[in-house]
Amino acid sequence: MKKLLSIVVAGVFLAAGLGLVRAEDSAFVASKGGEKYHYADCSVAKKISTDKLVKYAKPEDAVKEGYKPCKVCNPPPSADALVATQDGGKYHKQNCKMVGNMKTENKVYYKDTAVAEKAGYKPCGVCLKK
Ligand SMILES: [Zn+2]
Ligand SMILES: [Zn+2]
Structure with missing residues (x-):
């Protein structure tokens, strides 16, 4: 069980690292463990703490991970919708x-x-x- 946990932790760090590399082209964000994805400039998104922030260049990437569009900023379901x-x-x-x-x-x-x-x-x- 402990081994599984360390794999999960390593995966999270890896994901966070990739997120940093792609920061400049990430127009969409979500909160790790949250339900919604946002435009990066959404007022709700700005309240997500940086350690929980996940970034996406395309909305379909957030959708693929199970996030739903925020009702405040109403982001598209895909880049070409x-x-x-x-x-x-x-x-x-x-x-x-x-x-x-x-x-x-x-x-x-x-x-x-x-x-x-x-x-x-x-x-x-x-x-x-x-
Ligand atoms: Zn939003
Ligand atoms: Zn038009």
Whole structure:
């Protein structure tokens, strides 16, 4: 049992080390042992103590480890998910300038265009022009 514990501890240190190396490209964070993942600049994320902070370059990495999106900062489920507002209209790429005007709590994410279309959304004429 003791041996198992030391393997777990070593693994945690290794993970922490990798986290430090990748610190510059980590846009998403979570609290070790917590339930939610956040945008790195979320007000809730800023309260996570540094020894518990885990960093992710892509949200899908946090999802893969079982974290759920924070309700305050509403991070996307994946880096290439499409984003729309709850009250309908157009769907966008996350980097579209129109997305900057959306209220955080109003954002909904769709994994691809087919799902967004099925939900009744139309592609944005700015970021998804063919
Ligand atoms: Zn958050
Ligand atoms: Zn757009």
